[in-house]
Amino acid sequence: MATAETGVQAASPGTGEAAVRVRDLTVVYATARGELPAVAHVDLDLPAGQITGIVGESGSGKSTLALALLNAVQRPGRILSGSVQVAGVGDVVTLGRRALRQARGGKIGYVFQASQSSLNPLKTVGKQLLDLGRSHDVADLRQLIREAKGLAEEMGLDPVRALGSYQHQLSGGMRQRVGIIFALVLNAHVLVLDEPTTALDMLSQALVLGIVRRVHRERGLTTVIITHDIGVVAELADRLAVMYAGRIVEEGRTEEVLASPLHPYTAGLIAAIPRIVGDPNRSRPLSGRPPDLTTVPPRGCPFRERCPVAMDVCEVEDPALVEVPGGRRVACHARGRGVAVR
């Protein structure tokens, strides 16, 4: 259903039809020290019909990137440059105010963290769905409610109870499913999930992930999952992009990236996952702390201070994200130099 916009000339990093094409996207935040980039020159394609996981530590810019997909970066941040081409919408960065509002919710659905209260606490779910319908000029509101109830039922919620509830009457897992109803009831074809399982218990996590997988497949969505949890990505994502200090440092098919990480940061993330089987001491935390906006070094590789394979060139030159054989991309000077990244 999703076809890429014609006329997108930017170099394709080797994927097929993309439902979303991010090109040279830079998002800056105004700070006391001037505008600092939270997302720096990001190129990323979200292939139509696939699930892409964006992984990074707090402060890596992954949530800012997610908001930028809807041109919804909040002040004091703003998109400095670049484009976000969404199939059937156009470049959301240059979209007019009204068209942008229609695209949000209408074409691109966004699901918040479960711990965040994404509903107006004073209105029932059903009434807020009606507000959503009216905002998007839905002619048949009854049909909208029917569809919402259908979605609720599909996700194992009692439709009448779910729509009659206030936010405080819903559990975390239920909230998350209600959030998905809001994101999909207008038939959006791109679904952005920001930390969909954070703050949920294990059973609810599994439930929500199962639901995401199912609606993704049944509706032929293009899905982005923003998370710090590599386990979530491993279970769900077709492709994986790793973010560090506002940059994408590695990207490729999930199994390949997880099996043979090319970037030392990715390798470190994987090594830090505690194993269920075997010695838990085998999991090694990454040394050092992730940089925030103000501590990203102005030049050189932002990861070099925590990097086990840092070289002289890393001090002066920020490695570019380059394509390597097998449809993968990595941004590391040590790549291909026989340095064991493990």
Add this chain to the structure above:
Amino acid sequence: MSGLARRLASRIVVAVVMIWIVASFTFFLVRAIPGNPVQAEYETLVSQGVNPAQARAETQVIYGFLPHQPLATQYGHYLWQLLHLNLGKSISYTGTPVSHIVLSAAPYTVILVLSGIVASFAIGVIAGVLAAVRRSTRLGDVLSVSGSLLHGVPQFVMALLLAYLFTTEWAIFPFGAPYDASIPVGFSPAFIGSLVSHAILPVAAYALSSYGGWLLTMKSSVVSVLGDDFVLAAELRGIRPITRLRYIGRNAILPLFTILALSIGFMFGGSVFIEDIFDYPGLGQLLLQSINRRDYPLMSGAFLLITVAVIVANILADLLYGVIDPRVRKG
């Protein structure tokens, strides 16, 4: 709805207890104030050489009663009469029932205070939303500064200023008296017009002195709601701006209802100054008079009525809160 009924019932029980406490407090307080008018009259007579028995009889003729029983007995008698809505007889308006006097003065105060609150609340809240949403523009700055300035002016200064400017400097509005005595009382446009023009300045004094508080509170409440996740969520779902503003407004106004209930008491307290300054015959002025004339029954009566008004207003605000905030509702 049974939840609401239960809520109401429990609030009424609390209200009765509060009224009892205030009634008792005022009863003992006024009797603890030095200077008993009956005693004073009696002592004057005795000092003039009248023998004590005759002085007592004469005093009783003047005041209609004599407080000779012990305090506890008086207290029991007072509460018993209170249960029958009998507040006793006034001393300064000799022989007139207190309930009569306070009830005829009450409408002037209640209507003025309520109009003042409604006006300042409505204007202050709307201005507060504007000040919050446009806080980085000149309009936002102007509104905030107007709020801070007016908030800083005490009620009685505001009343004096208004009285000076609009009844003396530019005699636009009449001064004193709730209506023009030359116009016959009735539902005629002339009479109602006269009532309104006499009430405008006191109402303005109430409204202007509380407007700043509403504006500043609403502004900070809106700013904090603007940071809530559901506001961003509504934006990301493409909800219309006007609907989003409604979401924000309704959430931001909630804490103000609690303050509204509290401020009603404050406003009634302010009526003492404002009615005195505008020579307006409401409860506030009555209270002041009764204190000056040491008219205990009238004093307690006025206190009690103000207390009841504040408690009723609090119950109303609380019930209203339950209606607008589903989280407070039970079940």
